[in-house]
Amino acid sequence: MNHYELAAWLRLLLTPGIGRGTARKLLTAFGLPATVLEQSPAVLAELLSPAQVHALSTEPHDLTSQLDVTWAWLNADPHMRRVLCLGDPLFPQRLLDIEDPPLLLYAVGRPEAWDDNLLNTGTCLAVVGSRNPTPQGAANARQFASALAGAGLTIVSGMALGVDGAAHEGALEGAASDGLATIAVVGTGLDRVYPRQHRDLAHRIAQRGVILSEFALGTGPLAPNFPQRNRIISGLSQGTLVVEAALKSGSLITARLAVEQGRDVFAIPGSIHATQSRGCHALIKEGAKLVESAQDVLDELVLEMTQPANIPIGHQTVREQGSESALLQALGFDACSLDALQARTGLPTPSLLAELMTLELEGMVARLPGGLYQRLVQA
Incomplete structure (x- = not known):
C-alpha cells in the first residue's frame, strides 16, 4: 500500500x-x-x-497526524509490518465470509507470512477462555494448543491474560518451524502491547506468527474494543475451542459469534461445582462438541494428525493405576479445602500439608486462592 x-x-x-x-x-x-x-x-x-x-x-x-504515525510505523520495519485492506491479496479471505469484516487490518509478523501469503493457507482454530483460569484450565489450554499446532493447525487467540496467553505459548511450543504457529488478534493499536506482561510473548508471536488489529495506532485498551475484536478471532478460524469460561464471559461471545459465522464450536467440560466450567457446560447443552483430546477436535475438522497428540484426556490419572497415592484419590479432580481432605483421609494436619507440598512440587497438585487444592492432570 x-x-x-x-x-x-x-x-x-x-x-x-x-x-x-x-x-x-x-x-x-x-x-x-x-x-x-x-x-x-x-x-x-x-x-x-x-x-x-x-x-x-x-x-x-487527526488525519495528518495519524497518516504520519502509520507511515513511519510501516517503514520502521517493512519486512514484518503491513496494513491490509479489503481487496488486498494478503487480506485473510475467511474474514470476507463474516457479516461485519474489518475494512483495514494492521499486521506485524514473520516475513514469510507476507511472502507466502500464510494468512490464507492452512487451517486455523481459535482457543479462548477465562482470564483467570484454574491451574488445570491454563494447563489444558497450553497442552491442547501445543498438540493441535503440532498437528498443523494455526492457533488463534486474543493475547489476553489466562487461557489466551497459555494457548499462544502452547502453539509456539508445539508448532513446526514453517507456517504460522499462532495468530493474536488484539484490542489495541499495534504500537503498544496490552497487557504489559505479554511484551515478550508478543515479540515471540511476531517472530513465528502474526499479530493483527483493526484499531488505529495509538488506540489504548478501551473496554468496547475487546468484544469487537472477538468476531475476527472466530472469523479467522474454522472452529473455536472454549477451554474454561464463566456464564458471563467474553469467550462465550466469541463462541456465539462462531455459531453465527457457521463455524464449529468445541468445549472442554469441567467440574459441575466450578464456576469457570459453567460457560463450557452451557455451550455443550446448546450443541457445542464436548472434547477430551486434540483428536476430538481434529476428527470434527476432518483432519488427520501428522503426529500423536500428547495431551491429557479428561479422566486420565496422573500416575499409573495402582501407583496413585491415597491422597490423590481422596482429592479427586474438584477443588477441595484442607478440612475436606482431612475428613476424607484422616491424616493429621502436619502429614497432610507435607504430602500436599510434595505433590505440589511434583506438579501434581496446585494451590488455589482461598486455601483450596486442585489435582492436575498430567500429559
Missing part, C-alpha cells in the same frame, strides 16, 4: 459518522476509498445523510 492509498483509507475510516457498514456500502458502490472521496456531494447524497455527506467532504482533524 502506497502513501496515497493509505491516506484515502484512513480518511474514510476516520470520518465521523461513517461506520464500517456505511463504508462498505460506499466501497461497494464506488470501489476504492480514493474513488469514494472523488464523488460529488450530490452523488454521495443518494447513499448518505446530509450530515454524513458534509463529514465526508471535510478532512478529519
